[in-house]
Amino acid sequence: MCFVAYRSTVFPQLQSKMEALLSSCKLFKHWPSILLGLLVALAIKYIKTYRKRRLRTSSWEQLEGTENVAVEFTLADSAIQPALEEKPHVPFVPGHNLNPNGGRRFYELMRGRRSVRAFNANIKPPIDVVEDCIRAAGTAPSGAHTEPWTFCVVEQLAVKQSVREIVEHEEQINYSTRMHAQWVTDLRPLHTNAVKPYLTDAPYLILIFKQTHGTTTDGRKKLHYYNEISTSIAAGILLCALQAAGLCSLVTTPLNCGPALRRLLERPTNEKLLILLAVGYAEDNCKVPDLERKGLQSIMVKY
Template identity: 45%
Template sequence: MPPTLPLSFAPRDTQAMEAAAAAFLQSLSGRRTVRDFAPDPVPREVIELIIKVAATAPSGAHKQPWQFCVVADPAIKLRIREAAEKEEYENYHGRMSEEWLDDLQPFGTDWQKPFLTTAPYLIVVFKKPYDLGPNSEKQKNYYVNESVGIACGMLIAAIHRAGLVTVTHTPSPMNFLQRVLGRPENERAYLLLPVGLPAAGARVPAIERKGIEEVLTWY
């Protein structure tokens, strides 16, 4: 038998469970994707705490196949923006289908990504298909995309709960991030999250989420 520990768990009655779930829903219902950031500084300790939250995510065989890189250096942020905008320009001028471009119109997005230099921090999440052992031997990881996706969801929730905003940015292809940040061969860029405070007067698209009847099926 592998070693185990007693589960630390405090049971709640039905009323307490409903109250906790409702409070979390109310908080997360206010989360919005924001593309207009203030350059105001954010304490480094806050960023570290939200990443600690993400790192509690479950993962295949507990391999924890993620690496979180936080970029605060303005010169590196500029290099990332220039590389991202180069790829995004190609996307908006030939790579994306007309249907895709039509679906993006309500959001008013284009190839320019000023938030990559305005936001005080960029969190670049890398997935690791395998780890490197002491002698550089490959050690396989499992359910990598699923594990890192769960961690990113928890990271976004933690960003919101901390009183900050973000936008999920996925320039395609993203391999320039590995090059700019000098990451090892076993890491692949998964997601880029600018993090900070919203700009004064920031606005967001007038959109609605699907109702519960559209996303929930009981059996």
């Protein structure tokens, strides 16, 4: 009873006091404007964070780390500079050796290419031949004509030995722990293992580096769009040229060796090893696995 009496007298007083306080307080009187202001501030903060994230996505680190992302640029904060200076456009001169059988002849040449893992250490092809092949590779198309490749030709035995030491050390670990059992099983028919005599027997090693970016004349970083695709195309042309010159080759991509080989050859950090190519003549008793190639009907789809 006592509590009911207390409620009926004290509560209405308290309630009216609270109402008076609220109606006198400017903060509560203007709550719709304050709420709107808060919402606008939040929206501005969100837009700023989103823009920063987009800029970071198009930053160098992102380009260097992943190759397969669509390159998206938000250059609002940096001055746009042309990748190429303005060049006049000149009449296109078609190839001189236009030959309807050229494709067939090229196929006949290329079907003879095989990966050779046993090289003749005593016969060294002339360096001019290798240079011509690298010239041919340098004619490859590249993203925005950035030519993002470096071909390091190693012929000194001491350097080849250092390359071999690095590769064999890493390959021991690759074969024993890094590579999945399925990978090791898939390689078994090729008779490959962690011992790589071809790295010292082959008269030339060509280490092909992709340049993740270049430098402009005023010292800024220059974007190398699709540097891995461009360098891979150049490497393909190099393989064809070596075959046309009668030389044998082996494409290798030794796992985890890139940084050590880059340091060995004192290449800058914007260069990443893509392919380590052994080049020379095959050993007399060289054997290759009896592989079959997919036929045209399996690799071409007509529409």
